[in-house]
Amino acid sequence: MCGVVEDADLTRLSEMAVECEVAAGTAFIEEGQAADTFFNVTAGTARLIKSLPDGRRQIIGFAGVGHFLGLAVSDIYAFGAEALGPMRLCRFSRAGLRQLLDEFPVMEQRLLAVARDELVAAQEQMLLLGRKTARERLASFLLAYPRAASCPARTEDVISLPMTRADIADYLGLTVETVSRTLTRLRTGRVIAVPSAAMILIRDRATLASIAAGEV
Amino acid sequence: MCGVVEDADLTRLSEMAVECEVAAGTAFIEEGQAADTFFNVTAGTARLIKSLPDGRRQIIGFAGVGHFLGLAVSDIYAFGAEALGPMRLCRFSRAGLRQLLDEFPVMEQRLLAVARDELVAAQEQMLLLGRKTARERLASFLLAYPRAASCPARTEDVISLPMTRADIADYLGLTVETVSRTLTRLRTGRVIAVPSAAMILIRDRATLASIAAGEV
DNA sequence: CGCACACTTGAACCCCCTCAACCCAAGTGG
DNA sequence: CCACTTGGGTTGAGGGGGTTCAAGTGTGCG
Incomplete structure (x- = not known):
């Protein structure tokens, strides 16, 4: 239990x-x-x-x-x-x-x-909220969330999000619009894919990690 | 010890x-x-x-x-x-x-x-870094720091700061310039006084608390 | 079917950042 | 004693990333 x-x-x-x-x-x-x-x-x-x-x-x-x-x-x-x-x-x-x-x-x-x-x-x-850009925040979130949520057996590059864009925005210190726009940009940049609003696929984990660390 | x-x-x-x-x-x-x-x-x-x-x-x-x-x-x-x-x-x-x-x-x-x-x-x-304005961050900091630092017997409205403006900026997710400008504005607004760079006096604690809570 | 609700996209604005200059006090050394 | 340096602090002008306001596009559910 x-x-x-x-x-x-x-x-x-x-x-x-x-x-x-x-x-x-x-x-x-x-x-x-x-x-x-x-x-x-x-x-x-x-x-x-x-x-x-x-x-x-x-x-x-x-x-x-x-x-x-x-x-x-x-x-x-x-x-x-x-x-x-x-x-x-x-x-x-x-x-x-x-x-x-x-x-x-x-x-x-x-x-x-x-x-x-x-x-x-x-x-x-705190580092994320104080010093990272919107792009870096989203990348960090996509990498860290599955681990934090202890998603069972989801070690692959498939992330299923139980929360809305508004929740993600309030978690990352952004607005809904910025979250949406930034995800779109990551998608057009071939870093992620978004088959449905509640599901995100990581297509290029290395690039995502670089972005999250503030190196790109 | x-x-x-x-x-x-x-x-x-x-x-x-x-x-x-x-x-x-x-x-x-x-x-x-x-x-x-x-x-x-x-x-x-x-x-x-x-x-x-x-x-x-x-x-x-x-x-x-x-x-x-x-x-x-x-x-x-x-x-x-x-x-x-x-x-x-x-x-x-x-x-x-x-x-x-x-x-x-x-x-x-x-x-x-x-x-x-x-x-x-x-x-x-996290609430401060994600959602508060520069003015609210400084007000919150001035109210919370003395307690967090467990300053002995300094329950009065005198705050002595051992850190530089750059440190305050890095703590509040701002730049040195914004910290300086915001303190100046609080000073001209008679909310605080700054006899020396390392010492800040709270002149209007109620107003400062209102600002910190995001009510002004 | 149609009403919410979530999500996306566009345009204008603003708060804070960036860049730059300046002030001031405390050393430091000739 | 004074010129020079150094580090912290303040102030000003301009620019940009994200917000705000607004409209449009799905999409699940009664």
């Missing part, structure tokens, strides 16, 4: 968790609200959002299967979460999580490892 | 650590190199840098007294670190750190808490 604990602990774990389903588009975490629940994604993908009062949005990440949510908080959620499609979630109470960590110290190490990986990804994203 | 462990463990801790000094400007961590050492800042401030091949830089944070460095890595450093002025550091070997964590499990919890706080800060910075 949760994937990060040994089989022996699985039964104990499942006793504390409550499995639930949420419909597409549901905002199951609201930024700024009391963080009383802790989630683990078991199916589907969510967008993680921070907003400004006037409606500007920044998507700070996408949470796929196996991802933990509600970890990085003091007592209120630092970001909201919305289901991109239908999702299944494991819910833990905050107290239950504490109890879990005391019972399985190895969990604490695992959480630290997860937090560490997310921190590295966040730092990479 | 390190500030995050109990007094009882302090002696044990100091046995494993090697205190050292570095001169101003020294790059004591190189991005991409093997991460064999773990640092704790005991004096001074460092800038944490990620770079692109063509020289573009993004400062992902400033590490002040008490800050841990070398934590958020797999086996190579994800960012470089350079001393803003003369610094003092505690060095641990990676093996020593592992031993330390086994010996004091409470350290693991502490590290998780530190990583969690850094992650929240990184997410806030």
